[in-house]
Amino acid sequence: MTSLTQSNRNTRPIGVFDSGLGGLTVLTELRRQLPKENFVYLGDTARTPYGSKGPKTIARYADECIKFLQTKNVKLIVAACNTVSALGDATLNRDKTVPVIGTIESALKEVAKLPDCKKIAVIGTEATIGSKAYEVAFNRAMPDLQVDSLACPLFVPMVEQGILEGRVFEVVADHYLERLRLIRVDALVLACTHYPLLKSALESYLGSEVVIVEPSKSVAELVTKSLEETGLIGAPSGDPTMEYFVTDEVSRFDYLARLFLQNEEVQALRIEDLA
Numbered sequence: 001m002t003s004l005t006q007s008n009r010n011t012r013p014i015g016v017f018d019s020g021l022g023g024l025t026v027l028t029e030l031r032r033q034l035p036k037e038n039f040v041y042l043g044d045t046a047r048t049p050y051g052s053k054g055p056k057t058i059a060r061y062a063d064e065c066i067k068f069l070q071t072k073n074v075k076l077i078v079a080a081c082n083t084v085s086a087l088g089d090a091t092l093n094r095d096k097t098v099p100v101i102g103t104i105e106s107a108l109k110e111v112a113k114l115p116d117c118k119k120i121a122v123i124g125t126e127a128t129i130g131s132k133a134y135e136v137a138f139n140r141a142m143p144d145l146q147v148d149s150l151a152c153p154l155f156v157p158m159v160e161q162g163i164l165e166g167r168v169f170e171v172v173a174d175h176y177l178e179r180l181r182l183i184r185v186d187a188l189v190l191a192c193t194h195y196p197l198l199k200s201a202l203e204s205y206l207g208s209e210v211v212i213v214e215p216s217k218s219v220a221e222l223v224t225k226s227l228e229e230t231g232l233i234g235a236p237s238g239d240p241t242m243e244y245f246v247t248d249e250v251s252r253f254d255y256l257a258r259l260f261l262q263n264e265e266v267q268a269l270r271i272e273d274l275a
């Protein structure tokens with residue numbers, strides 16, 4: 001009886017949410033590292049982008065996403081959106097019934113792995129960079145590290161238009177990042193869900209000596225640790241399930257999701273009202 005109850009608890013899904021599509025980069029990494037887990041993904045496509053909104057609005061949206069995922073009986077929630085994660089633990093873990101893991105700690109973990117890293121730049125949305133959350137977290141954890149932060153808002157719509165390299169990328173990269181070529185950083189932290197799709201263009205733009213850091217890599221490690229600590233790591237039983245929910249038309253999401261999921265077919269369900 002006890003082991004059955006435990007197994008039921010373990011097979012509860014992991015909830016992942018984002019302002020829209022970008023969180024699929026984090027979901028991909030989670031599914032790769034936790035192949036036995038069931039997942040529920042929520043993309044708040046009706047209200048995206050979050051990155052140009054104010055902190056109170058973002059906090060309210062995040063709260064509503066978390067509440068929705070709780071109705072799906074999730075055992076843990078990943079705030080895949082860096083803009084949401086920049087609000088900080090106090091906001092995300094207000095209701096302590098389900099742990100919520102964001103992206104900042106993962107970024108710290110990834111940078112800590114780099115040998116001889118003295119100077120980094122963090123790029124993200126206007127809200128993420130404006131919050132200084134990454135800078136503060138890095139300064140606290142690694143006081144000797146020099147941290148520069150730059151908002152690159154146009155990268156998000158570019159990725160959603162499939163502009164991942166070429167002339168338009170070069171012009172926009174010059175606009176935001178030319179300075180980085182001069183100050184020479186050791187690493188560039190991609191503090192936005194969409195930017196991993198620009199990784200190879202950014203590598204060519206900045207040169208191979210700059211390490212490109214993707215926080216999503218360590219998110220799965222933190223999720224695994226949390227599930228192990230709470231005894232909720234997935235019990236293998238049949239094929240894992242994957243459900244997608246969105247707040248706007250499903251067609252655009254289903255179409256663009258293939259760009260983020262290496263052509264995997266997605267059939268999302270629309271929720272009429274998240275609030």
Ligand code: DGL
Pocket residue numbers: 018019020022023048049050051052080081082083084124125128156191192193194
């Ligand atoms: N998901 C957001 C992030 O990672 C980018 C898109 C948006 O602005 O909503 O910051």
